[in-house]
Amino acid sequence: MNLRQAAMLAVSLSPITLAAQGREPFAPVVLSLPGGARTLALGNVGVAGRDDDVLFFNPSQLAIARGTSASVERLSSAAATGSLSSVIRFSTGGVAVGMRMADYEAPSNFFPVNRDSMLNAGPGRGTSVEAAVGLAMVAKNIRFGATAKYVEDNVQSFRAGRAAFDLGVSKDMLRTTWALAVQNLGESMSMRCSIASAAQSGDCVAAGVPLSSQFTTAQLPLKTTLGAYHTRPVGQFDLAATAAVSVLRNGFVTPAGGAELGYSWLDGYSIALRAGGRRPIDGEGAMTAGAGLNIDRLSIDYALETLSRSRVAHRVGLRVR
Amino acid sequence: MRRLLVTTTVLACACTQALSLTKDDSPVVLSHQLISAPNPGEKGSFAVKTMYYGSGTDKRRAEFRDSVTIKTKTVDGSPFVSAEPAQAKSKEKDWGFPFSKMPINGRVWYPVGDGPFPLVLIVHGNHNEFDYSDPGYGYLGELLASRGFILVSVDENFINGGLRGESDGRAWLLLKHLEVWKRWNDSTGNPFNHKVDMTNIALMGHSRGGEAVGIAAAFNRLTHYPDDANVKFNFNFDIKSVFAIAPVDGQYRPAGVPTPIENVNYMVIHGSHDGDVSSFNGLRAFQRIKFTDGKPWFKTAWYVYRANHGQWNTQWGNKDNGPRSGRYLDLRGLITPEEQRQFSKVTIGAFLEATLHNKVEYLPMFRDHRVAGTWLPKTMYITRFQESGFKSLATFDEDVDVTTGSVPGVKISADSLATWKENALNLRSGTGDALNTNAVTLGWNNHIRGDDTTKIGSAASYTIAMSDSLAAALAVGRESAIYLSLAPTEAKPGPRAPFRDTTKKADSAKKDDKKPPAKKPDAKPAKDTTPVDFSVELVDAAGHTARLPIRRFGVPRRPLEIHILRRKDEEQQRYPTQYELVLQTYLMPISDFTQASPSFDPTHLRSIRLVFDKLVAGTIIVDDIGVSSRAGPFMSVSEP
Numbered sequence: 001m002n003l004r005q006a007a008m009l010a011v012s013l014s015p016i017t018l019a020a021q022g023r024e025p026f027a028p029v030v031l032s033l034p035g036g037a038r039t040l041a042l043g044n045v046g047v048a049g050r051d052d053d054v055l056f057f058n059p060s061q062l063a064i065a066r067g068t069s070a071s072v073e074r075l076s077s078a079a080a081t082g083s084l085s086s087v088i089r090f091s092t093g094g095v096a097v098g099m100r101m102a103d104y105e106a107p108s109n110f111f112p113v114n115r116d117s118m119l120n121a122g123p124g125r126g127t128s129v130e131a132a133v134g135l136a137m138v139a140k141n142i143r144f145g146a147t148a149k150y151v152e153d154n155v156q157s158f159r160a161g162r163a164a165f166d167l168g169v170s171k172d173m174l175r176t177t178w179a180l181a182v183q184n185l186g187e188s189m190s191m192r193c194s195i196a197s198a199a200q201s202g203d204c205v206a207a208g209v210p211l212s213s214q215f216t217t218a219q220l221p222l223k224t225t226l227g228a229y230h231t232r233p234v235g236q237f238d239l240a241a242t243a244a245v246s247v248l249r250n251g252f253v254t255p256a257g258g259a260e261l262g263y264s265w266l267d268g269y270s271i272a273l274r275a276g277g278r279r280p281i282d283g284e285g286a287m288t289a290g291a292g293l294n295i296d297r298l299s300i301d302y303a304l305e306t307l308s309r310s311r312v313a314h315r316v317g318l319r320v321r
Numbered sequence: 322m323r324r325l326l327v328t329t330t331v332l333a334c335a336c337t338q339a340l341s342l343t344k345d346d347s348p349v350v351l352s353h354q355l356i357s358a359p360n361p362g363e364k365g366s367f368a369v370k371t372m373y374y375g376s377g378t379d380k381r382r383a384e385f386r387d388s389v390t391i392k393t394k395t396v397d398g399s400p401f402v403s404a405e406p407a408q409a410k411s412k413e414k415d416w417g418f419p420f421s422k423m424p425i426n427g428r429v430w431y432p433v434g435d436g437p438f439p440l441v442l443i444v445h446g447n448h449n450e451f452d453y454s455d456p457g458y459g460y461l462g463e464l465l466a467s468r469g470f471i472l473v474s475v476d477e478n479f480i481n482g483g484l485r486g487e488s489d490g491r492a493w494l495l496l497k498h499l500e501v502w503k504r505w506n507d508s509t510g511n512p513f514n515h516k517v518d519m520t521n522i523a524l525m526g527h528s529r530g531g532e533a534v535g536i537a538a539a540f541n542r543l544t545h546y547p548d549d550a551n552v553k554f555n556f557n558f559d560i561k562s563v564f565a566i567a568p569v570d571g572q573y574r575p576a577g578v579p580t581p582i583e584n585v586n587y588m589v590i591h592g593s594h595d596g597d598v599s600s601f602n603g604l605r606a607f608q609r610i611k612f613t614d615g616k617p618w619f620k621t622a623w624y625v626y627r628a629n630h631g632q633w634n635t636q637w638g639n640k641d642n643g644p645r646s647g648r649y650l651d652l653r654g655l656i657t658p659e660e661q662r663q664f665s666k667v668t669i670g671a672f673l674e675a676t677l678h679n680k681v682e683y684l685p686m687f688r689d690h691r692v693a694g695t696w697l698p699k700t701m702y703i704t705r706f707q708e709s710g711f712k713s714l715a716t717f718d719e720d721v722d723v724t725t726g727s728v729p730g731v732k733i734s735a736d737s738l739a740t741w742k743e744n745a746l747n748l749r750s751g752t753g754d755a756l757n758t759n760a761v762t763l764g765w766n767n768h769i770r771g772d773d774t775t776k777i778g779s780a781a782s783y784t785i786a787m788s789d790s791l792a793a794a795l796a797v798g799r800e801s802a803i804y805l806s807l808a809p810t811e812a813k814p815g816p817r818a819p820f821r822d823t824t825k826k827a828d829s830a831k832k833d834d835k836k837p838p839a840k841k842p843d844a845k846p847a848k849d850t851t852p853v854d855f856s857v858e859l860v861d862a863a864g865h866t867a868r869l870p871i872r873r874f875g876v877p878r879r880p881l882e883i884h885i886l887r888r889k890d891e892e893q894q895r896y897p898t899q900y901e902l903v904l905q906t907y908l909m910p911i912s913d914f915t916q917a918s919p920s921f922d923p924t925h926l927r928s929i930r931l932v933f934d935k936l937v938a939g940t941i942i943v944d945d946i947g948v949s950s951r952a953g954p955f956m957s958v959s960e961p
Binding site: 233236264265266267268 | 337644645648649886887888891
């Protein structure tokens, strides 16, 4: 499959995406959260990235990504998220494992939460988890990849889990990496209405039916993303820029992008400043920024993202290449 | 945050090496000037003019579009230079022509006069194709033209960039330039008619161009292109001299073998701190060159301490891997660009004067650079040398028997050596970068093992003996010279075992056996700064000897310390050793020995002995032991 065919597939998937919309909101919330500190600073665009956390954006790039990283983000006084990923060389590509988790307070028995509602304090306790295994191979200079993952939302002691899949393809052309990914393919998740509040779903309002026998349902946040990544020297600096446009299951289109200016004074040592922008979904703000410090094989990254209602979240990450 | 910055700074400093250089001995070594001829690095008496020739259609450079004095036709270089279709297309877009229509562009510095003047072509190597390399030899053009040479800096920028395996194309283009010059020299009405001495041609090249000049010398004598016999050659120019500046070697292998170079004067120079071609690749070409036609050729190789790759070219500068390579290349140890170019002016000037103008007064500096001490910039040099009269006795390449030499009639023996082995030499990059020659390693320690640390045994020695018939065939006389190339190493063997008296009674021997075993020498050789020295002893058929210290004929230096990269860990990872093993050639006039010992009869020379009597312990690597009866012109000035 060449890039053109991949693009055709993406375009053909979009109507399916759109046709399937209407089941809002999405779950689990962890799939809507950032995957790494550096990518977050770049507008949370990672579809054509080359770091190991590309596992959470586009599995095809695992063919060239290397390293292990961990990052944590404080979203609010009531919510936090973190990720862990590692990729190693395998055959012509790479294989990766990773995990993302979010921990939040919420109004009691609330399912599903979104990026906005999870920030609020509440008497309830929820977690959202993603465990992923990705594989990428190269054929005819085109990288292909797939990720299989298990996702789960927990509310109190009850949980709803599903298997989901990501597919990706990427290629280097014109000194730029071009990438396409379809993420979160899979069936919807549901939770018994007796456990979960139906505040955002109409499922639990069937007249005459006991609440205990009804279910509230949320779709996986199916997303199709087309993006690019370009890097070049500018004098003594290293400039990287990335941009992507995503189409969500409900037809919402989110363009995003970011740039990084790096400076190295000694081989292996560098600092970088980053900034990004995005069209926000519920709970997000439009701006992101960050900085990075590279000490040989170790990278320390910091990112800031604006959230709705003038809130700000901070993320720090460590990466070993 | 402050802690993080402090930690980062400390980490960065910890990885960066302190500047470490071998102590400079040049104030002593270069304190003499024994050649009285004019400094070949200074301008001569000719007025100099410049001109351009080329296609006249160059889309990138005005000098090859608007300023060409003589227009030249394009040539089809596609049999020699190729690329992937996308790359070839990109090249054509960038330069405006395909490989099948390469221009013959050159910038010329020439002397004002009737001539004919020897013709010298210089060609750059690979570099950023749009940071044009050919103007970078203007300083040589000004010098050489003023001294009566025509210098052409050949434009091959259009095959720079990311091409591979194009060195044969670079070479072929040089020969196409020579064809143009021959035509001009033969054409009435051409400004160069009868002004070019086509019997005295030199080719010079830098980096990949340095390999290309050797290939061109080989192609010059061929009738067909080795990789495609459908391409016919008909060059046969009188290329007398080839000069390679920090060349690569082996990027092109005609018919899969190293390029054979024969019957030219050859000189190669290389900087120890070369951040691009970081091993002395040109030594391989030096080893390969053969003199087979009986004419008086010579070859020489100069290793220049603290010189880099780019400063030979004014366009390239001190960052050998591009403008950002200062991130990882340690530039602190480099000699200045002016010093580096002063060196190239002196050596190139002297080499071309000697080989094209036949000014033999410059020849002694190629045998022993100490005779030109005031001309050379103050740094350290290691030099190899061989002229066509060299007859080998022991080059250690022929077999695995350490007692045999390179020719029948040679018998090798050793006495009291701790180390005696023959093995292959490698360049600094390690075993994957073979020098394609073997040498003998000789280690000695004259201390006798035991409690008495002052007890010294007889001096260890290594002897190359010749049979009567071989000695007669070599026809050694008072005008002959002994060749020897060697490099001391840091290795220092442990003390030798005490001599066992076998006439003693058995019980006393048993008593000795009860003694605790002697302490083993340290596996890791200790760093020793004592100057290396030993004696060379010649023995005639009657047993008369003549002995002189090796230091008389040159400086046997321990390895020169090299750190090219800023990061110590990367340096150690990339290079197995922090030095390049370059052997110094010592050409020792036999007349010096007869002067020291009048009873010694050189006409009946029977053996050459290395006697390790000056330094108690040490190790040297030795190669190319031989004699010559034709080295006279190189010994016209005695050693300091």
